[in-house]
Amino acid sequence: MPEVSPLDAAVNGPFGPHNLPYGVFTTADAPGSARIGVRIGDHVLDAGAAARALGSEDAELLSQPVLNPLMAAGRPVWRRVRGALTAWLTEPEHRRTVEPLLHPLHSVVLRLPFEVADYVDFYASEHHATTVGRIFRPDGEALTPNWKHLPIGYHGRAGTVVVSGTDVVRPTGQRKTPHDPQPVFGPSTRLDYEAEVGFVVGTPSRQGERVELDALADHVFGVCLVNDWSARDLQAWEYVPLGPFLGKSFATSVSPWIVPLDALEAARVVPPARDTPLLPYLDDAKSEGWGLDLRLEVALNTEVVSRPPFATMYWTAAQQLAHMTVNGASLRTGDLFASGTVSGPGDDERGCLLEQTWNGRDPLRLSGGASRTFLEDGDEVAITAWAPGPDGRRVGFGEVTGRVSPAV
Amino acid sequence: MPEVSPLDAAVNGPFGPHNLPYGVFTTADAPGSARIGVRIGDHVLDAGAAARALGSEDAELLSQPVLNPLMAAGRPVWRRVRGALTAWLTEPEHRRTVEPLLHPLHSVVLRLPFEVADYVDFYASEHHATTVGRIFRPDGEALTPNWKHLPIGYHGRAGTVVVSGTDVVRPTGQRKTPHDPQPVFGPSTRLDYEAEVGFVVGTPSRQGERVELDALADHVFGVCLVNDWSARDLQAWEYVPLGPFLGKSFATSVSPWIVPLDALEAARVVPPARDTPLLPYLDDAKSEGWGLDLRLEVALNTEVVSRPPFATMYWTAAQQLAHMTVNGASLRTGDLFASGTVSGPGDDERGCLLEQTWNGRDPLRLSGGASRTFLEDGDEVAITAWAPGPDGRRVGFGEVTGRVSPAV
Numbered sequence: 001m002p003e004v005s006p007l008d009a010a011v012n013g014p015f016g017p018h019n020l021p022y023g024v025f026t027t028a029d030a031p032g033s034a035r036i037g038v039r040i041g042d043h044v045l046d047a048g049a050a051a052r053a054l055g056s057e058d059a060e061l062l063s064q065p066v067l068n069p070l071m072a073a074g075r076p077v078w079r080r081v082r083g084a085l086t087a088w089l090t091e092p093e094h095r096r097t098v099e100p101l102l103h104p105l106h107s108v109v110l111r112l113p114f115e116v117a118d119y120v121d122f123y124a125s126e127h128h129a130t131t132v133g134r135i136f137r138p139d140g141e142a143l144t145p146n147w148k149h150l151p152i153g154y155h156g157r158a159g160t161v162v163v164s165g166t167d168v169v170r171p172t173g174q175r176k177t178p179h180d181p182q183p184v185f186g187p188s189t190r191l192d193y194e195a196e197v198g199f200v201v202g203t204p205s206r207q208g209e210r211v212e213l214d215a216l217a218d219h220v221f222g223v224c225l226v227n228d229w230s231a232r233d234l235q236a237w238e239y240v241p242l243g244p245f246l247g248k249s250f251a252t253s254v255s256p257w258i259v260p261l262d263a264l265e266a267a268r269v270v271p272p273a274r275d276t277p278l279l280p281y282l283d284d285a286k287s288e289g290w291g292l293d294l295r296l297e298v299a300l301n302t303e304v305v306s307r308p309p310f311a312t313m314y315w316t317a318a319q320q321l322a323h324m325t326v327n328g329a330s331l332r333t334g335d336l337f338a339s340g341t342v343s344g345p346g347d348d349e350r351g352c353l354l355e356q357t358w359n360g361r362d363p364l365r366l367s368g369g370a371s372r373t374f375l376e377d378g379d380e381v382a383i384t385a386w387a388p389g390p391d392g393r394r395v396g397f398g399e400v401t402g403r404v405s406p407a408v
Numbered sequence: 409m410p411e412v413s414p415l416d417a418a419v420n421g422p423f424g425p426h427n428l429p430y431g432v433f434t435t436a437d438a439p440g441s442a443r444i445g446v447r448i449g450d451h452v453l454d455a456g457a458a459a460r461a462l463g464s465e466d467a468e469l470l471s472q473p474v475l476n477p478l479m480a481a482g483r484p485v486w487r488r489v490r491g492a493l494t495a496w497l498t499e500p501e502h503r504r505t506v507e508p509l510l511h512p513l514h515s516v517v518l519r520l521p522f523e524v525a526d527y528v529d530f531y532a533s534e535h536h537a538t539t540v541g542r543i544f545r546p547d548g549e550a551l552t553p554n555w556k557h558l559p560i561g562y563h564g565r566a567g568t569v570v571v572s573g574t575d576v577v578r579p580t581g582q583r584k585t586p587h588d589p590q591p592v593f594g595p596s597t598r599l600d601y602e603a604e605v606g607f608v609v610g611t612p613s614r615q616g617e618r619v620e621l622d623a624l625a626d627h628v629f630g631v632c633l634v635n636d637w638s639a640r641d642l643q644a645w646e647y648v649p650l651g652p653f654l655g656k657s658f659a660t661s662v663s664p665w666i667v668p669l670d671a672l673e674a675a676r677v678v679p680p681a682r683d684t685p686l687l688p689y690l691d692d693a694k695s696e697g698w699g700l701d702l703r704l705e706v707a708l709n710t711e712v713v714s715r716p717p718f719a720t721m722y723w724t725a726a727q728q729l730a731h732m733t734v735n736g737a738s739l740r741t742g743d744l745f746a747s748g749t750v751s752g753p754g755d756d757e758r759g760c761l762l763e764q765t766w767n768g769r770d771p772l773r774l775s776g777g778a779s780r781t782f783l784e785d786g787d788e789v790a791i792t793a794w795a796p797g798p799d800g801r802r803v804g805f806g807e808v809t810g811r812v813s814p815a816v
Contacts, residue, residue: 118567123650144648149591150582154650155563155657159526159740160615169616171735174558174687183557185687207568207659208577208816234735240552242531242562243651246735249563251615279582279593327579327642327654328816332567408616408736 006102007089010041014396017089018389020082021257021398022047022067022222025108034065034111039257039398040089043102050088050098058084067114067258071202071221072333078202078221082262110256110398112163114200117334119161119252120324121196121228122153124315126272128343131355148276151315151323153337156228157249161336164255164400168229170377170407171250175233187407188231190360191375194341195298195308195351195383196226199317200258201335211325213281216290216318219331222258225296225383225400226338229253232354232374254336255383257398264395267293267387269311281326282319290316292387294397296342298351299382303367308342308351310385377406414510415497418449422804425497426797428490429665429806430455430475430630433516442473442519447665447806448497451510458496458506466492475522475666479610479629480741486610486629490670518664518806520571522608525742527569527660528732529604529636530561532723534680536751539763556684559723559731561745564636565657569744572663572808576637578785578815579658583641595815596639598768599783602749603706603716603759603791604634607725608666609743619733621689624698624726627739630666633704633791633808634746637661640762640782662744663791665806672803675701675795677719689734690727698724700795702805704750706759707790711775716750716759718793785814 010016017040025037025044037044048063056062058081061070070081088094123129126143129152133142146152162168170191176183202221205211211219228248235247271284271291284290294310320337341351350356353374356364360373375381382401389395418424425448433445433452445452456471464470466489469478478489496502531537534551537560541550554560570576578599584591610629613619619627636656643655679692679699692698702718728745749759758764761782764772768781783789790809797803 118565120653146584146591146645146648149584150646152646152650153653155565155653157526157563157737158566159743160737162615169736172618173735176554176557182685183554183687185689207570210580210816231735237554238558238560239649239651240554241647241651242560243647243649245528245560245562246731246737249732249737250735277590279591281593323654324657327581327639327658328577329565329568329654329657335567408618 005099006041006043007095007099012393013041014386014394015039015041016393017086018393019259019263019395020085021259022113023256023258024066024111024113026111027103027108036062036064036067037108038085042105044105044108045089045098046101046103047085049101053097053101054088054094056084068333071114071200072204074203075218078260079262082260110163112161113256113258115334116158116161116336117332119156119158120153120337121156121340122151122315122320122338123340124151124313124320125341125343126314127312127345128341128351128355131343131350135354135359150282151320153320153324154243156252160249161252161254164253164398164402166253166402167405168251168253168402169405171231171234171246172407173231173234173246174237176237183237188233189374190232191404192230192232192353193375193381194228194230195296195306196228196338196340196342197294197310198224198226198254198336198338200224201331202333204333205325205331207330208328210328211321211331213284213318213322214287216321217261219321220261220317222260223264224258225255225385225397227253227381227383227400227402228338253400253402255398255400259395259397264292264387266390267395269293271316272312272314281322284316284319290318294385294387296383296385300366300372301380305364306348306350306356308349309344310342312344313339313342375404377404379404413507414449414451415503415507420801421449422794422802423447423449424801425494426801427667427671427803428493429667430521431664431666432474432519432521434519435511435516444470444472444475445516446493450513452513452516453497453506454509454511457509461505461509462496462502464492476741479522479608480612482611483626486668487670490668518571520569521664521666523742524566524569524744525740527564527566528561528745529564529748530559530723530728530746531748532559532721532728533749533751534722535720535753536749536759536763539751539758543762543767558690559728561728561732562651564660568657569660569662572661572806572810574661574810575813576659576661576810577813579639579642579654580815581639581642581654582645584645591645596641597782598640599812600638600640600761601783601789602636602638603704603714604636604746604748604750605702605718606632606634606662606744606746608632609739610741612741613733613739615738616736618736619729619739621692621726621730622695624729625669627729628669628725630668631672632666633663633793633805635661635789635791635808635810636746661808661810663806663808667803667805672700672795674798675803677701679724680720680722689730692724692727698726702793702795704791704793708774708780709788713772714756714758714764716757717752718750720752721747721750783812785812787812
């Protein structure tokens with residue numbers, strides 16, 4: 001029986017030719033030579049080598065050690081490259097050329113696929129924000145007065161964004177509960193994950209200009225998964241009045257594959273109804289909207305502990321982009337903006353332990369009698385996702401994993 | 409009478425050979441060719457050309473379009489380069505070579521001298537934080553409970569850091585006072601400046617490691633002035649619970665000259681007495697401390713409106729660096745961390761209009777019968793500074809200027 005081509009095997013899976021996410025990889029025989037790869041099934045196509053072999057006009061953009069030059073090239077080029085990749089991976093006359101340029105996924109090392117410019121983290125899930133509000137302000141309004149008028153966000157640390165698989169060292173710092181007479185110093189005792197979705201900016205914008213609500217697809221190159229690790233005890237003590245800082249800045253993990261926005265057309269859904277009138281620059285009621293039906297899954301030490309539904313997010317990426325630039329702030333190629341914790345209405349749809357354990361009050365029960373309030377050393381968190389694709393197929397995301405290593 | 413050499417004319421001024429700040433410039437005949445310059449008096453030495461002419465081993469580091477590679481080279485190299493520059497500009501046999509490589513300051517265009525990695529803004533002036541607290545919480549404690557235990561800071565937008573002289577477009581966005589039934593959209597009506605001092609990281613650190621209190625000079629390449637433009641109305645509405653975002657992210661201006669930390673030895677002073685015990689990682693009582701006697705001056709449309717004394721800052725850059733990394737966050741070459749508004753105890757020492765006008769209540773009286781609550785279109789803000797140098801000389805800083813242009 002003839003061996004099935006990896007390209008044929010991939011067709012109906014989550015990484016078929018309808019997906020084609022981009023990453024950057026190295027191989028064991030050339031560990032210093034980072035290359036752009038495109039995932040197809042359980043293989044990685046060396047995109048630069050394929051482009052050179054086929055005489056593509058985009059060979060130089062695809063022969064880089066990071067995605068940034070391709071990302072900066074803009075949407076017409078992204079579409080042209082995507083069209084070419086589809087042809088190379090599906091048309092018999094090209095397949096003969098590219099098949100030898102496939103690497104089994106298990107044989108490569110995946111790298112941080114792009115240089116991060118600015119990193120912004122939003123707070124866009126009403127379910128998450130409401131639960132957090134109830135936990136911390138049981139006698140007050142769950143949402144702050146601004147929450148339904150603008151997508152709240154803040155800048156995070158771009159320099160500590162790491163690729164999936166990188167160990168996360170438990171952070172050390174100050175904490176002080178109302179019961180402590182003085183601040184206490186030591187490793188965080190309330191280390192948490194946050195399951196998020198990240199949007200990666202390709203096309204920049206100029207300072208002083210704003211990006212309109214309908215321009216998302218012109219600027220966003222693709223989508224990844226994000227684990228915005230959080231030290232809840234450090235955060236609680238530091239965050240008034242200027243927001244989270246050391247409670248977040250020690251590490252943020254991203255998945256290695258950037259799913260093109262064009263691969264998510266079938267995943268577009270109408271965002272939740274807005275019960276508060278929006279200013280025109282944020283009002284997406286008359287447009288198609290950019291809700292996205294991404295189904296996340298969080299596993300703690302391989303046991304699924306949550307299935308956060310991204311479709312329930314109150315604020316969309318298009319609104320976040322319009323808001324982020326309405327004051328004239330520019331975008332740069334490599335900007336990453338993340339959704340904030342994705343949480344649905346159900347108890348089993350919460351995207352962080354803070355919510356799942358009600359800030360440690362109600363431990364999360366795991367199989368074999370184990371339980372967690374927050375993360376322990378050695379714990380591994382893995383976030384995956386898929387979205388509806390064309391013709392009943394699924395669009396897969398690469399997983400973002402990270403293991404907690406002990407404080408230094 | 410023979411013409412005086414620019415090098416002799418510079419000796420006793422604020423940009424003499426005891427200072428030697430670094431910048432990046434272009435000339436009219438080569439506007440696309442950015443080069444590293446060193447300021448000497450009212451001239452700029454083409455540092456790369458000098459290094460090549462004199463066969464310096466650091467010629468390549470100095471022949472770059474940005475300071476980052478030199479900054480990344482580390483303190484031993486910074487000291488070697490500084491020693492060489494001093495020799496070239498003061499020893500007769502070298503002066504003949506470098507004098508033709510001097511450009512009059514007025515003939516060059518100064519560029520953003522380094523690529524900004526992450527930008528962090530602190531809140532380190534007790535006088536500023538206390539006044540702000542009194543303005544916004546007249547019935548509560550002026551300082552939040554954490555203020556004297558840790559240097560509060562947050563991440564700003566690195567992509568909108570611009571060099572002195574760049575116009576600042578008045579930002580547009582949402583605001584809502586308690587009197588407004590709904591958020592109002594439009595150009596900011598409370599645009600402010602913030603006079604700050606910035607520290608530029610050269611030597612990086614690894615994720616998971618911390619930088620100790622005594623390692624400032626190993627990591628910080630130099631010091632600049634910063635105007636952290638702020639839209640107080642946008643900020644007031646957005647900042648709870650995750651901190652400032654669009655109220656700050658539209659623009660941050662920096663001075664074009666990076667003063668080497670080694671030029672500020674004579675400016676070191678003991679920081680203010682701490683009246684709250686500090687955790688060991690922040691406790692500088694037993695070390696020399698990194699208070700710096702920088703005398704800032706703020707001019708609004710050429711009229712001096714404030715003289716903020718940096719020596720009064722409660723938290724030093726060394727403490728900020730130790731805090732920023734205590735959780736294992738890494739440093740990258742090009743990280744910029746700023747002090748927050750510099751304000752002294754006196755009414756004429758406040759570093760922003762928010763304080764000077766008590767949030768607009770008490771207009772600032774200017775000459776000719778003019779007054780301001782906040783900045784008007786066309787206003788130009790210029791921040792300068794000097795510090796005590798060796799032998800009674802002064803160390804000058806380049807000014808950071810910016811003119812407000814109307815909202816788009």
